[in-house]
Amino acid sequence: MSAVTDTPPQLTLAPKARGGLIQSAHDSLVVAKRNLRRMMRIPEVVIFGLVQPIMFVVLFSYVFGGSVNVGGTSDANSYREFLMAGIFAQTVTFATAGAGAGIADDMSKGLIDRFRSLPMSRGAVLTGRTLADSVQTALTIVVLACVGLLVGWRIHNGIPKMFGAFALLLLLGYAFSWIGALIGLSVRSPEAATSGGLIWLFPVTFVSNAFVSPQFMPAWLRHVAEWNPFSATVQASRVLFGNPGVVHSGAWPMAHPVWASLAWSVLIIAVFRTWAVRKYRSATA
Template identity: 45%
Template sequence: MTAATKALTDGAIIAKRNLMKVKRMPEIIVMMLISPFMFILLFAFVFGNVIEIPGGNYREFLLGGIFAQTIIFGATFTGLGIAEDVQKGIIDRFRSLPASRSAVLVGRTTSDIVYNALSIGVMMLAGLLVGWRIRSSFLDAVAGVLLLLLFAYAFSWVMAFFGLLVPSVEVFNSATAVIIFPLTFLAGTFVPTEPLPPVIQTFAEWNPVTAIAQASRELFGNISAATPTPDAWPLREPVTYSLLWVVGILIVFVPLAIRRYSKTTNR
């Protein structure tokens, strides 16, 4: 058996373990699914009649931002689970087994694809309730879902690295909040980037969260033909820009996380 095959086989076992853990604690998945649902209702009904989208509909604009925000927040579930396993000494037990060094991380990030897929499904159902529709072809819509899951998977490796880096679950929650809230709100998630102050606008236009939000709008057909073409390249080519970020994140954080896993001990 090759190293890659062993990593995938061992990773599948770890992924199964993570899914079984949630099955015994269904409240975890319930809370993960309620949060995006509440965000959609809140923003759609509170801001839906106030914020104007040039040539478009705010509720359809909103869903792209909610998709992006939810998969970013969902990725923290990966780091949280790993930080908890480290704190309880479970990682030390895994490392004592004759398993691939990357199996725990592969299994953790892979199992979380299931949670993100469920979140996207719930968001779509909630979107239908507030007037959102898929207006593109079936293949484009499938590509939109796959791109969201791919971006979520890549970002899970970032959170996995931080989960191994911090000293406790509490520190992980605080540290990731400081990073994720600016990343998701200083972006074209809930409002267009054009009215923002120049410095913030530039940051928002090149923010990968803006790109994945814009890519989902494009692939689900939620950008009106009357909407002006953006000046910034990431917003003109959001799918390409998002894929570049996916590749870059995986190239950097997969080896970083695996190397850190080898050095991590029970705290």
């Protein structure tokens, strides 16, 4: 009589994430491609993202143009040139709310859990999402620049500096998208992520040099505006575009706006990417 032996069941282990910088970059690009395809299938998201900044340009140009003093003059064309750097910066930072809402939506639908079951870099899920959002933001910037040219905005310092200004703006948008990613991982619904993403953006964008000069603000608020990372990028853009309204101040970010913009963006990416990836790992553990 032969003995019957029971074979112990095989344990199913989750695939181990592959490491390495090259593999992480590859995984990030795969996720970014997936998100770009998703955006193409839902064109209304891109269209609505274009409408809001265009409305800001038109409304601010023709409602406030001529009533705001820029460089000692109230000329409407001067204000339109002054305005565009602020609108560009506002547009790239307001994309943060969409990034947070998208990640929160993926979390609520269980898509993040499916990504986690694959042998891929953990940080690639968030990096791919933020890269895809940056591509959409770049498209918005191109359309917005065309609208700015139609209302009277001009570039006075040449093509290379123009590309430098747009690079700083996109870098700021990418940095802020990591704040949106952290918010998206911290809430339970896309609606909460959208609200949470906009609440802090309004004071950041309006307590700045985007729409009026900080020289007209109370002393304590002027200092806040001058050390605002958003203000540094706006100032750098005006310098590189050659637009009016460059603030002359003893504050280091206003005196060295290009370096300040780079430093702020890199610091924000370093801090909030690390924080968001850790949040992602704990949220899906």
